Amino acid sequence: MQLAAVGVDLGGTKIAAALVDENGNMLQSLRVATDVDGGPSAVLQQIRELVSNIAHGRGVKIVGLGVGVAGQIEAGSGMVHFAPNLDWHEVPFQAQLSSACRLPVIITNDVRAITWGEWLFGAGRGCNDLICVFVGTGIGGGIVVNGKILNGCSNTAGEIGHLTVDLHGPRCTCGNYGCLEALAGGWGIARQARQAVSDNPAAGAKLLQLAGGEQDKITARMVADAHKGGDALAGNLLQEAGEALVAGMVSLVNAFNPCRLILGGGVIEGLSELVDRVRLGVRQQALAAATSKLEVHTARLGDDAGVIGAAALALQSFDK
Amino acid sequence: MQLAAVGVDLGGTKIAAALVDENGNMLQSLRVATDVDGGPSAVLQQIRELVSNIAHGRGVKIVGLGVGVAGQIEAGSGMVHFAPNLDWHEVPFQAQLSSACRLPVIITNDVRAITWGEWLFGAGRGCNDLICVFVGTGIGGGIVVNGKILNGCSNTAGEIGHLTVDLHGPRCTCGNYGCLEALAGGWGIARQARQAVSDNPAAGAKLLQLAGGEQDKITARMVADAHKGGDALAGNLLQEAGEALVAGMVSLVNAFNPCRLILGGGVIEGLSELVDRVRLGVRQQALAAATSKLEVHTARLGDDAGVIGAAALALQSFDK
Numbered sequence: 001m002q003l004a005a006v007g008v009d010l011g012g013t014k015i016a017a018a019l020v021d022e023n024g025n026m027l028q029s030l031r032v033a034t035d036v037d038g039g040p041s042a043v044l045q046q047i048r049e050l051v052s053n054i055a056h057g058r059g060v061k062i063v064g065l066g067v068g069v070a071g072q073i074e075a076g077s078g079m080v081h082f083a084p085n086l087d088w089h090e091v092p093f094q095a096q097l098s099s100a101c102r103l104p105v106i107i108t109n110d111v112r113a114i115t116w117g118e119w120l121f122g123a124g125r126g127c128n129d130l131i132c133v134f135v136g137t138g139i140g141g142g143i144v145v146n147g148k149i150l151n152g153c154s155n156t157a158g159e160i161g162h163l164t165v166d167l168h169g170p171r172c173t174c175g176n177y178g179c180l181e182a183l184a185g186g187w188g189i190a191r192q193a194r195q196a197v198s199d200n201p202a203a204g205a206k207l208l209q210l211a212g213g214e215q216d217k218i219t220a221r222m223v224a225d226a227h228k229g230g231d232a233l234a235g236n237l238l239q240e241a242g243e244a245l246v247a248g249m250v251s252l253v254n255a256f257n258p259c260r261l262i263l264g265g266g267v268i269e270g271l272s273e274l275v276d277r278v279r280l281g282v283r284q285q286a287l288a289a290a291t292s293k294l295e296v297h298t299a300r301l302g303d304d305a306g307v308i309g310a311a312a313l314a315l316q317s318f319d320k
Numbered sequence: 321m322q323l324a325a326v327g328v329d330l331g332g333t334k335i336a337a338a339l340v341d342e343n344g345n346m347l348q349s350l351r352v353a354t355d356v357d358g359g360p361s362a363v364l365q366q367i368r369e370l371v372s373n374i375a376h377g378r379g380v381k382i383v384g385l386g387v388g389v390a391g392q393i394e395a396g397s398g399m400v401h402f403a404p405n406l407d408w409h410e411v412p413f414q415a416q417l418s419s420a421c422r423l424p425v426i427i428t429n430d431v432r433a434i435t436w437g438e439w440l441f442g443a444g445r446g447c448n449d450l451i452c453v454f455v456g457t458g459i460g461g462g463i464v465v466n467g468k469i470l471n472g473c474s475n476t477a478g479e480i481g482h483l484t485v486d487l488h489g490p491r492c493t494c495g496n497y498g499c500l501e502a503l504a505g506g507w508g509i510a511r512q513a514r515q516a517v518s519d520n521p522a523a524g525a526k527l528l529q530l531a532g533g534e535q536d537k538i539t540a541r542m543v544a545d546a547h548k549g550g551d552a553l554a555g556n557l558l559q560e561a562g563e564a565l566v567a568g569m570v571s572l573v574n575a576f577n578p579c580r581l582i583l584g585g586g587v588i589e590g591l592s593e594l595v596d597r598v599r600l601g602v603r604q605q606a607l608a609a610a611t612s613k614l615e616v617h618t619a620r621l622g623d624d625a626g627v628i629g630a631a632a633l634a635l636q637s638f639d640k
Contacts, residue, residue, distance in 0.1 A: 072609050081609075127472050143575075145465050152577025153449050156609045162574040164567040164605075166498075167486050176570065176605045178486075247484040250496065251571060254482040255463075257472025285484075285496045289392050289401075289476045 003319055004060040006051050006103075007311030008067040009110065010043070012036060017050040018304070019058060020311035022319075024121030028054050028306060040091045048100050064104035065097065066314030068113025068306045075155040078107035095147065104318045110306060111158060112149060114264070114299075115142025116316075117309025119149075122300035123262045131258045132299065133160055134265035135245070135274075139181040161185060165247040178223025183244035184269050186220035193218045193237050206231040224270045242274060246281030253286040253294060264299025272298065287309075323639055324380040326371050326423075327631030329430065332356060332405025337370040338624070339378060340631035342639075344441030346562060346624060348374050360411045368420050384424035386548065386634030388433025388626045395475040397483040398427035424638045430626060431478060432469060434584070434619075435462020436636075437629025439469075440445070442620040443582045451578045452619065453480055454585035455565070455594075457540075459501040463576065485542025485567040503564035506540035506587050513538045513557050518553040544590045562594060566601030573606040573614060592618065 002021055011034060018029035030050050035042040047067075055062055071083030078094025082137040089278040108116075115124075115132040119142075124130045128147040134140050137159030143150040150157045161181030162174055169178025173187075182188045197215050198206030204215075204225045211217040226234035249261060261282070263275050279296040286294075301308055322341055328335040331354060338349035344540035350370050355362040367387075376384055398414020418425040428436075435444075435452040444450045454460050459481030463470040470477045478555075481501030482494055489498025495509070502508045517524030517535050526546045531537040546554035569581060569583030581602070583595050599616040606614075621628055 008620060141575075145470060146468055148466055150465060150576070152610070153579035153613045154577060154609060156607065157352050157575065159574040159577070159607055162607055163483075163571040165484050167490070167563060167567040174607055178567070243487060247487040247498075251483040252575070254479040255461075255477065255527070255572070255575065256470070257474060257477040257479070259473035287476065287479055287482055287494055288388040289474060290479060293473045 001059065001061045003063055003315065004058075005063050005311040005314035005318070006054055006065045007113070007307035007309065007314065008047055008050070008065065009113070009306035009310065010047070010067055010069040011110070012070070015043070015046055015050065016307050016308040017047070017054055017309065018064070019054045019060070020308050021060065022315055024117070024308055024312065026308065027058065029307065030054060034086070035091045036086055040088060040093060040096070043086070044093070044096055044100050049102050051103070058238060062103065064106065064314040064318035066111040066310035066312070066317075067097065067102055067105065067107045068090045068112065068310045069107060073107055073109050073155060075151055078105065080107065092183060093106065104314070106314055106317045108310070111140035113148065113309040114305040114315060115144065115309065116313045117301050117305035118262055118264070118299050119144050120312045121308055122305060123297040124260055127140065127260045129256075129258050130260040130262060131252055131254050131256060132262045133249070134299070135185060135263065135267040136265040137186040139185045145256070160248065160252065163248045163251050165244050165251070178227070180244060180248040184241040184248065189220040189223055189237060189241050189267070190218055192240070193220075193223050193234070196233055196237060200233070203233045207234060220267060221270055223271070242281075245274065246278055246285060249278050249282050250286045253282055253290050257290045259293055259295065261294065261296045262299050263296070264305070268298065269302070321379065321381045323383055323635065324378075325383050325634035325638070326374055326385045327433075327627035327629065327632040327634065328367055328370070328385065328387040329433070329626030329630065330343050330354070330367070330387055331430070332390070335363070335366055335370065336623075336627050337367070337374055338627040338631065339374045339380070339382070340628050342635055344437070344628055344632065346628065347378065347380070349627065350374060356406055358417070360408060360413060363406070364413070364420055366419060369503065371421050371423070374500065382423065384426065384634040384638035385421055385477055386433065386630035386632070386637075387417065387425065387427045388430040388630040389427060390430045393427055393429050393475060395471055397531070398425065400427065412480060424634070425469050426637045428630065428633060431460035433460050433627040433629040433633060435464065435469065435629065436452040436633045437618050437621050438582055438584070439464050440632045442625060442630055443617040447580045449576075450580040450582060451572055451576060452582045452584065453569070454619070455505060456585040457506040459505045465576070465577055476487035480568065480572065483568045483571050485564050485571065500564060500568040504561040504568070508585070509540040509543055509557060509561050510538055511559070513543050513554070516553055516557060520553070523553045527554060540587055541590055558591065562597045562601075565594065566598055566605060568608045569602050573602055573610050577610045579613055579615065581614065581616045582619050583616070584625070588618065589622070
């Protein structure tokens with residue numbers, strides 16, 4: 001019988017689940033709004049229902065369940081130390097879910113799950129040394145080295161949003177200064193845009209208009225839209241964000257010397273020119289020896305990467 | 321019979337060689353001035369003599385020869401693509417040396433060799449995820465991930481001196497701006513000192529005096545010496561270099577989440593307080609989850625790390 005696993009992408013807004021076979025094909029998928037207020041027990045119940053609906057009547061053998069969640073996860077035990085979007089602290093969710101679904105369960109960080117997906121079935125296929133960088137509200141990453149996902153000493157490797165690229169730069173939410181995501185992540189771009197509009201309302205007229213006159217409602221997406229409409233201020237803001245993104249990618253390429261650099265996430269999807277910008281910038285600014293074999297790609301699986309990757313991790317872990 | 325290997329540290333000034341056993345003990349060592357002008361054939365002859373003197377009459381079985389050299393080396397073939405201190409380009413030195421010495425030979429980058437030494441027999445002993453950072457004239461690094469040295473896609477991983485830490489910073493010799501070594505490497509510190517003395521000769525009187533009145537002869541060591549004598553300008557220069565070093569280490573810790581960070585090299589040896597500075601700075605500025613298990617150590621093997629590490633690599637490679 002064909003082997004498959006259920007992949008779950010557990011977010012603060014929605015829970016997506018899919019039945020995925022060994023070739024990365026999604027055989028069926030479902031999603032529901034996350035019952036954040038209900039806490040871990042309500043979410044557990046939601047996932048149990050998704051799994052039982054998905055698993056019902058399919059001619060495949062389900063080896064287990066993989067779950068990606070934004071937060072700090074303990075390797076092995078799958079203890080969720082902290083999941084900010086769910087407001088969970090120290091929830092032994094892997095054990096609870098395994099017992100509720102009567103299936104082996106493995107929980108990992110959401111970006112790590114996406115990286116599994118892109119590595120095995122997306123833009124990273126066939127490559128054993130790669131870095132996936134996801135630029136959304138924040139910036140996260142997953143790293144594959146010598147054909148293995150890099151977990152690190154306390155399972156937090158890949159915090160690429162917190163590379164220092166401008167030590168005299170603005171403060172980051174982490175408390176440090178000049179982090180990559182404070183300059184090139186969605187929240188950083190929005191913050192810089194609000195500041196720029198405040199400094200120069202005339203130049204910021206277009207952005208302010210897109211935000212319905214409310215400066216505090218300016219988002220990175222509005223900056224991208226204004227730029228596409230030819231707005232100069234938005235163009236400058238994205239120029240600076242692009243410079244910071246290139247600087248961060250140069251650091252990664254010089255330190256890791258990957259074969260592939262894969263870029264995805266909402267900001268990249270909204271501004272696909274950033275991939276060309278990074279490709280060119282890294283070629284110009286990183287060491288020639290470190291870029292001689294480097295390929296820069298756009299992520300391929302989009303929103304499905306998380307469920308496909310989580311399922312792939314489960315197949316890898318439980319298909320014995 | 322006890323197994324051993326010969327380790328060679330091939331530099332632009334000297335060639336050091338040592339017979340090293342499986343426990344990292346140096347049984348004998350020799351060194352000669354490098355005959356750079358004689359080119360690869362003269363250096364080949366020098367190493368052959370060192371090896372034959374070292375190997376003579378010892379009651380050990382020599383499994384092979386490991387060589388560390390500053391430059392770009394091709395993995396496997398040991399082709400020296402470029403060795404700036406020797407002015408070598410595309411020298412198939414591993415094959416030549418193996419044939420001349422009638423021993424298996426493995427050539428690696430010098431910093432990689434030092435990392436092997438510190439990892440197996442120095443401050444990295446027993447640790448499977450670590451980063452060695454060597455701050456000398458430039459800054460280089462070696463990375464151990466999942467119990468393996470990280471080579472990267474084109475064998476250049478670990479170019480830590482070229483992490484971008486200040487994207488608006490000064491130009492680096494690599495052509496990029498704001499690289500770690502342009503701010504915290506020996507040459508960077510010297511350049512900033514010369515500029516500072518030029519900008520303010522009164523504040524720079526002490527440094528100028530140490531350089532015999534010649535601004536262009538100011539070195540990083542003089543800055544360290546002036547600082548120890550209480551010179552304020554030197555103190556400021558080192559403060560800034562320390563900030564940049566911390567920023568680079570924060571990037572590494574957030575990206576790799578190593579268990580140990582090991583600092584060595586001439587600048588660290590001359591300013592041992594930098595290790596405390598990094599320990600504290602990384603704790604304060606990197607993500608808490610990424611530093612929860614991190615230890616920061618000073619390298620232990622000093623000048624011997626290169627020969628010990630090169631020998632260890634040979635033992636690892638040829639002891640079958």
